[in-house]
Each structure stands twice: as structure tokens, then as C-alpha cells.
Amino acid sequence: MNNLLNDFPILQEIVNDEKLVYLDNAATTQKPRQVLDAIRNYYEHDNANVHRGVHTLAQRATEQFEGVRQKVADFIGANNPQEVVYTKGTTEALNWIAASYGRTHLHAGDEIVVSYMEHHSNLVPWQQLALQTGAKLKYIGLTVDGQLDLKNAQQVITDKTAIVSLCHASNVLGVINPIKQVTRLAHQHGAIMVVDGAQAVPHMPVDVKELDVDFYAFSGHKMLGPTGCGILWGKKELLNEMPPLEFGGEMISNVGLYQTDFKAPPYKFEGGTQNIAGVIGLGAAIDYLNEIGLDKIMKHERRLVEYVLPQLTAIQGIEIYGPKDPRQRTGVLSFNLTGVHPHDLASALDMDGVAVRAGHHCAQPLMKYLGVSATARASFYLYNTQTDADLLIRAVLDAKEFFLNGSF
Incomplete structure (x- = not known):
């Protein structure tokens, strides 16, 4: 996929007199020109609010905005674009499920099941829900x-379980979870x-239909x-059962002096002016990914992990967390170098x-479970x-030499 590099302007950046090698994709990915152009084109040619006007710009903006909803549905195998709700991100989506569905369906004595590998975004909302509902x-x-x-999952998930919430893939361990299997188990217990x-x-x-999950956030x-x-x-x-959490314009069908009727999903969750340019940019990103193909992307990442994992493992003092089999993980590799704090190691690599990335990766319970701080x-x-x-391996070796012997 080397021919893709020209699509990403930021990858030409020079960092500390070296060409940038960007390996922090689990935190955020870089944006291709096609996405940047789509956002710029909206602001330069179609900038208007959606659903609110009959003039040409408003119509064009609304058409693009709603068109992305269909793209998302197709991208994840959903039945209906009306099942697609725009949010600020995964964190907000998970919070909405906990705060809206959770508060109206859970009671004292019910159980919420998560795993030790969850990102804080898929843990803290459930902690709060448990505290609020008992x-x-x-x-x-x-x-x-x-x-x-x-x-252990078969023991932890019981007839008292109301919600099971898991990451599909871990942002620390690179593990790909057997979501379909756990979903079947969760549904067996109601x-x-x-x-x-x-x-x-x-x-x-x-494919959310094939997985048979009830909610999916990204x-x-x-x-x-x-x-x-x-x-x-x-x-x-x-979604029909869930009350909205934000109230205001565009999420209503009728407002009286003392009572309001809300629109059907997804619109009852989308109060106020939405991130229209962001949605259009997301649509362009989906187009880009579809053009390449997710199967091809997955195979490409696996080849890279198959190449780098044995070399990283061979460095004395390196400990890698998660499966050693590249076929059982994504392109995420978390590791530590004995005697060197991860922040110091990341700073050395940056040179x-x-x-x-270095830190607890918003997964402090997992860090404790692994017996490390970061x-x-x-x-x-x-x-x-x-x-x-290759440059990653060379940089790790350089950092090891520096911290152990004081020189490169």
C-alpha cells in the first residue's frame, strides 16, 4: 500500500530532523486528501444547516448529511439507516446507552458485565450506572x-445479567474478541x-447483523x-425505547407550552446543529476505506505485525502484552523495556x-491487571x-543502547 502515502500530507512531516513515522493510529488516524477536500468543499460550496431550509445550499447540505447515514449503515451491515445515530464519538455513544437505555431498564440486583481489557469509555459509564441503579x-x-x-464468561454471565459490554478489539492488547460467541451467550440469559x-x-x-449485537459504537x-x-x-x-438525553431544536415533532413530542430515532437523539462537516468527512473516509477494502487493510496490518513482532520479541528486555500469534490480534503492539519508563522510551523514539503512545491508554484497570503502571x-x-x-525496531534498539550505556 505504499502508493497511499501521497494521499496523506502529514506523513511528509519532518520530526526532530527525521521523516515522521506515525505509529499512534490507535489514538487517532491521519486524514487523506480526499477527506480534507470533502470538508473544505462543504464549507466552500454547501455550508448551510441541515433539515431546516428549502434553499439550495440547505438542500445540498441535508442530502449529503443524510447520505452518510446510508453509507454508515452499508459499511457495518445495518438493516436501516434510521438505526444510525450521529454522536461526537464512541465515548458519547456508550454514555448515551448507559444513561438512556440503562437508566430506564436496569434495577437493583441486575448485573452489568464487562472485561478487564475495557477502555475507560466502556467502563466508567457502567460504573456510574451501577451506582445510580444499584x-x-x-x-x-x-x-x-x-x-x-x-x-470465565460462562460463569460471570448469568440470568441476572442485563447488559454485557465489550470492546471488539483491545486498544492495548490488540486482542480481537469473539463478539458473536459472547452475544449468543448474553442473549441466552436475556x-x-x-x-x-x-x-x-x-x-x-x-457486520452488526451477522454479529447479532444490540448496540455498536465507533x-x-x-x-x-x-x-x-x-x-x-x-x-x-x-432505540425506540430510549428517551433522548439532549433537548432542543430539530429533535422534536411538536412543542407545546407544557409538553413536547419527540421525533422517531435517530433524530430524537440529535438535538441542535450537528457536526455537519464532520459527518461529511466521515462519509469521505468510508468511501476511501471501501475503495481499498477492509479485507485488504486487515491483511496488510497482519503482515506488518507478522514482520515486526518476532523482531521486537527478540530484543532482550522487551516484554510484549497480548497474544504472540499475529493472527489473533490487530496492528496494536504494547510493550515495555526493562528498566525504562514508557514515557522515556516514547520520548527517545520521538527523537x-x-x-x-505511552501511558495507561485509558485502561488503568487493565494496567493493574497486567501488573504495570503504563x-x-x-x-x-x-x-x-x-x-x-524497520525504523521502529531501529529506534527501540537505539533507545535501549542509550538508556543502558548512555550513548547511541
Whole structure:
């Protein structure tokens, strides 16, 4: 996929006198010209509010805005574009499920099940819901290599379970969870299945019908789109049951002096002026990903991991977290170098132009579970190359030499 590099202007940046090697894709991805052009074109030619005007610009903006809803539905295999709700991102989507569906359906004694690998966005809302309703929060354990322990899941999910919420892929371990299998288990016990798809949708084909999940959330900025735009997908019957959380313009069908009737989903959740440019940018990102193909992207990332993982593992003092089999993970590689704090390691890599993440990755319970305070994390995407992988390995070796011997 080397020919894609010219589509991403930022990848030509020079960092500390080195050409940028961007390996922080699990945090956010870079944007191709096609996405930047779509956003610019909206502002230069079609800038108007949606659903509110009969003039030409308003009609054009609305057509694009609603057209993306159909693109999203097709992209994730949804039945109906009316099941697609625009949000600010995965975090807001998961909060809405907890605050709207959760507060109206859960009671004291009900159980909410998550795992130890969850991002804070798929943990803190459920903690708060449990505190507010008297429900009990329970955790599915992990296997030795960081995968979801399905035997433990069968014990943790019971007839008291009302909600099971898991990440489709871990932002730390790179693990791809068996969502279809867990969904079947959740449904057998009468629970709904919620999925944080932020680390999955950009990297592999996702079909919500085939998975049979009840809610699925993801973010635009992790899939080449702009920040501040994401998706909450939910089965129509569940969205119909959920009360809106924000009140104002455009989410109403009729307003009286003392009572208001709300629109049907998805519009009852989309009060106020939406991130129109962001949605249009997300649509352009979906077009870009479809043109390449998610199967091809997944295979490309796997080849990179198959190439770099053995080399990283071979460096003495490196500990890698998650499955050792590249076929069982995404392009996320979290690791530590003995005796070196992850922040120091990331700073040293940055001096070689290699951008990685360091910290707890918004997964502090997982860090505690792993027995560490933080890790360094390199995450690959469709525009990364084998050369990027080589430069990562070289930078880690340089950093090790510096911290152990004081010189490069």
C-alpha cells in the first residue's frame, strides 16, 4: 500500500530532523486528501444547516448529511439507516446507552458485565450506572496471553445479567474478541450486547447483523475521518425505547407550552446543529476505506505485525502484552523495556521521528491487571510500511543502547 502515502500530507512531516513515522493510529488516524477536500468543499460550496431550509445550499447540505447515514449503515451491515445515530464519538455513544437505555431498564440486583481489557469509555459509564441503579458490575477475566476467558464468561454471565459490554478489539492488547460467541451467550440469559467498536471498524469488516449485537459504537477519527464525529448504531426497537438525553431544536415533532413530542430515532437523539462537516468527512473516509477494502487493510496490518513482532520479541528486555500469534490480534503492539519508563522510551523514539503512545491508554484497570503502571504502544494502519516497522525496531534498539550505556 505504499502508493497511499501521497494521499496523506502529514506523513511528509519532518520530526526532530527525521521523516515522521506515525505509529499512534490507535489514538487517532491521519486524514487523506480526499477527506480534507470533502470538508473544505462543504464549507466552500454547501455550508448551510441541515433539515431546516428549502434553499439550495440547505438542500445540498441535508442530502449529503443524510447520505452518510446510508453509507454508515452499508459499511457495518445495518438493516436501516434510521438505526444510525450521529454522536461526537464512541465515548458519547456508550454514555448515551448507559444513561438512556440503562437508566430506564436496569434495577437493583441486575448485573452489568464487562472485561478487564475495557477502555475507560466502556467502563466508567457502567460504573456510574451501577451506582445510580444499584446494579452490580462484574468482570470477565483474561487468559495468560490476554485473551477473553470464555470459560470465565460462562460463569460471570448469568440470568441476572442485563447488559454485557465489550470492546471488539483491545486498544492495548490488540486482542480481537469473539463478539458473536459472547452475544449468543448474553442473549441466552436475556441480556443485551453492547460493543465498543472503536478499534475494530477501521481495521476489519464488521457486520452488526451477522454479529447479532444490540448496540455498536465507533469513532470517525480512528478511521481516517475528522474528530468530533462518531456513530451509535442500535437495533430499531431498542432505540425506540430510549428517551433522548439532549433537548432542543430539530429533535422534536411538536412543542407545546407544557409538553413536547419527540421525533422517531435517530433524530430524537440529535438535538441542535450537528457536526455537519464532520459527518461529511466521515462519509469521505468510508468511501476511501471501501475503495481499498477492509479485507485488504486487515491483511496488510497482519503482515506488518507478522514482520515486526518476532523482531521486537527478540530484543532482550522487551516484554510484549497480548497474544504472540499475529493472527489473533490487530496492528496494536504494547510493550515495555526493562528498566525504562514508557514515557522515556516514547520520548527517545520521538527523537528518531517515530511517534508511539505511552501511558495507561485509558485502561488503568487493565494496567493493574497486567501488573504495570503504563506501556509503550505502537499501532499500525493502512499507510504504514515495512520501512516504518524497520525504523521502529531501529529506534527501540537505539533507545535501549542509550538508556543502558548512555550513548547511541
